[in-house]
Amino acid sequence: MKLFYSALLLMCMVGIGMQPLAAQEEPAADSSPRVRHWVFGLNAGLDRNYHSVDMVYMTDMRFDKYREGSVFGFRIGYAPTKWLSINTGAVxxxxxxxxxxxxxxxxxxxSLPTTTTNQYVNVPLELRLSVGNTVKIHAFGGVFGGYWLSSHRSGTTYSFSNDRNYEFDEDWEFNDKRDNRLETGFTWGAGISGMIIGRIEVGADIRWYYSTSDIQKPYMVNLNPRYNTAFAIQAGVSYWL
Amino acid sequence: MKHYNPFRFIACVMAVTTLFVACRKEPLELQNPNTRRCSTYFEQFEAVWEGIDHTYVLWSRDTVDWDARYEKFKPIFESFDARGTVDVEEWSQAWEDFTYGLLDHHMYIRLYNPKSEVTLGLKPAKNDYEHKTDISAQIAILKQQPGVTNYVEYWDSKNPYTNSVACLLPGKTTGKYIAYLRLGEFAISTLYKDDTLANKAAIEAPLRAFYGDDYSNGISNGLAAREDVESIIIDLRGNPGGNVADLSPAIGSLMQTGCEYGYSRYKQGTGRLDYSGWMPAGIPLPLHHLTKAKPVVALTDINSVSCAELSTQIIKTMPQGKVIGERTYGGTCALNPYTDVWFNIYYTGCFGDQKLFPQPGVGDGKPTHPEDFAYYVYSGTFDIVTKDYKSLEGVGVQPDIKVLYDAEALAAGRDTQLDAALSYLRSNQ
Structure with a gap:
């Protein structure tokens, strides 16, 4: 949690400290602004995932509402106008x-805890609306597709036969019948950015990855759905081509 | 610059959020099968179907199409309610067909039909090979073995949990012996702690003879520990299993180190394939155990079940262990029959309320809620596999030396399986 809020603070400071330069306009030789259309960026940050699962009467099995993780990715954007851009990438x-x-x-x-660490790759496709000149404010929304790359479990369970607790820390093998490794959903959020040196822009944003695909395949009729909703805070640096 | 209306923005966000939420499926309202009450044929059917649907521990390898069974039998049980009453035979047959072939060889389903005041018992798993074990004949033949000494027996056919037989038989070397133990059930630690038995000294005498006075902690000063005992037979034929905690004193005491015989797991959710991770299943070395390895034979047959099968598997993996006889039954899950204990923890295994059934000897023997269509499903809580992750459920432990049960030979006074065990231990092995 401390790490999460520290990162949030750091990103706010980055936002505040940005230089008041135009995002994709720079003076040309004839002193008319030249519009740059393409941008490439790298982002990193933290996320908190909300795993939505209804355990019905299994009330002793309690899911924490949120769990932290990390985010790392790149984005490619095309801005046909100053205030609109279309972005994609991989996270x-x-x-x-x-x-x-x-x-x-x-x-x-x-108390037998299990922490499950899931690594996904998400590919968003989103429209971004921007306002401002020197420091820009963005709002964006779109869809994403994803793939569940790996899963790891660690924790404690009770081994009845040995009559003692058993600690485990292991990669989780996917089950082709059960696990839906393809993911789809919506993403939206808001951010702030500004140019610092030449074509280099720094920014920070908050975003949600709201998955609409169950992490389980429909392998049985009476299946309670399980969804992920990740809330990410990330900072990044971009280069305008 | 155009001014944005913040209220319009908020309304848009709310509309979009509503759209997103609508893209997700709603959770199901599943009822706890351990506490559910039923008042119709269909409700009873649905409670058992749903209970097995999300608590059964063997869905990862059971081949029964459970959803198709629901679709097929739902109209049948609904029609029973529409008709009001139904012939008991038809009702029983519907249940038999509905549950037929489920893999769990422990599974036993009890159902009460209040309209006919009939209780039905079902075993869905089927074995293609079965026979009864004539334990009395086998014991009678054992007693007549040449050179048998130190023979101690307590056998009450009405209460197998107390039963055992111990003795010495001539070994390979002159003056050396084979220590023999037959366990009626795995109830060693229960028996040791039970101070309510009037004839406890007689009941525990064979165990004291074989293991020693502190028999619930393994082999101390019993026959198995004697220097002149060169090998051991553990006779598990007809043994229906029992307490897993007994594996350590009963079988672990034959070894010099603790052992891990496989892995176990349980359910962790309502999905059929929601499992915990595999955790090692093993037995710790008991307080008293053999300090020197001796050849051990497990005598088994198709009626060696559950704990008897785990014992057989452990002996099979011992360097000097051998399994002689028949394949075991194939019911290798672990469970606790008391639904208020393990089901409320693991949400797997046995479920239903036995107290809703007629209870002979309690009050007037009638159900406390005579209108209830009661149900009880006895089923495994923990799935257990071998060290190479092979399940023995429905398969059993295969013998190293196969000797089938021979009823005719037994009737003629010859126990061919015991003969095979003795000749193996008396040979050069």
């Missing part, structure tokens, strides 16, 4: 969750 994003199996067995209280 490596963790969509993690945590479950604690808490129960009372005779007079003892047990």
């Amino acid at each position: 490596l994003i963790q969509k993690n969750y945590h479950m604690d199996h808490v129960f009372q067995y005779y007079n003892l209280r047990y």
Whole structure:
């Protein structure tokens, strides 16, 4: 949590400290502004994933509402006008969750936590509206497709046969019948950016990746859906071509 | 510059959010099968179908198309309600067909039909090979073995949990012996702690003889520990299983180190394939154990079940272990029959309320809620696999030396499986 808020603070400071230069306009030799259309950028940040699952009567298996992860990616944008651009790219994003199996067995209280770390690659396609001249404010929205790259579990469980707790820390093998590794959804958010040196722009944004695809395939009729919603805060640097 | 209306913006955001949320499926309203109450034929059918649907631990390898079964049998059970009453035979047959072939060899389903006041018991799993084990005949033949000594027996056919037989048989070398133990069930630690038994000394005498006085902690000063005992037979034929905690004193005491015989896992969600990770399943070395390895034979048959099968698997993996007889039953899940204990923790395994059934000997013997269509499903909580992740469910442990049950030979006073075990241990192995 400390890391999360520290990153947020850092990104605010980056935003505040940006130089008051035009985003994609620079003086040309004849002193009329020259519009640059293409931008390439790198982003990094943190995210919190909300894993939506209804455990119905299995009330002892409690999912934490949020779990932190990291985000890293690049973006390619094309801006036909000063205030509108279309962006895509690829983002490596963790969509993690945590479950604690808490129960009372005779007079003892047990807590068996499992942290699941999921690595996804998301490819957004979004429209970005920008306002401002020196410092720009952006609002963007679109869709994304994704792929579930890997899953890792760590935690504690109770081995009844050995009558003791068992610690595990292992990669989770995907099950072709159960796991839906393809992901689709909506993404939206807002950000701030500004030019610092020449064609280099820095910025920060907050965004949501709202998945509309169940992480499970429809392999049974009575299947309770499970969805991820990731909220990311990221900062980045871009270069206007 | 154009001014933006913030209220319009908020309205847009809300509209878009509503659109996004609508793209997700709503969660299902599933009922807890352990507490559900039913008042019709269809509700009883649906409760059992749904309970097995999301708590059954063997969905990863069971080949029954459970959704198709629902579609097929739903109208049948609905028609029973429409008719009001239904012939018991027709009702029983519908249940038999509906659950037929589920893999869990522990599974036993009890159903109460209040309209006919009939209780039905079902075992959905089927084995293509079966017979009854004539334990009395086998014990009688054991007693007649040449050179048998130190024979101690307690066998009450009405209460197998207390039963065991121990003795010494002549070994390969003159003056050396084979220590023999037959366990009625795996109830060693339960028996040790049970101070309510009037004839406890007689009941535990064979266990004390084989393992020693502290028999719930393994082999101490019993026959198995004697210097002149060169090998051991653990007779598990007809053994229906029992307490997994007994594996350590009963079988772990034959070894010099603890052992891991495989992995286990349980369900962690309502999805059929929502599982915990695999965790090692093993037995710790008990307080008392053999300090020197001795050849061990497990005698098995198709009626060696559950804990008896895990014991067989462990002995099979011992360097000097051998399994002789038949394949075991193939019911290798672990479970706890008390639904208020494990189901409420793992949400897997046995579910239903047995107290809703007629209980002979309790009050007037009638159900406490006579209108309820009660159900109880006895099923595995933990799926167990071998060290190479192979499931023995429905397959059983295969013997190293196969000797089929021979009823005719038994009737004629010859136990061919015991003979095979003795000749193996008396040979050069």
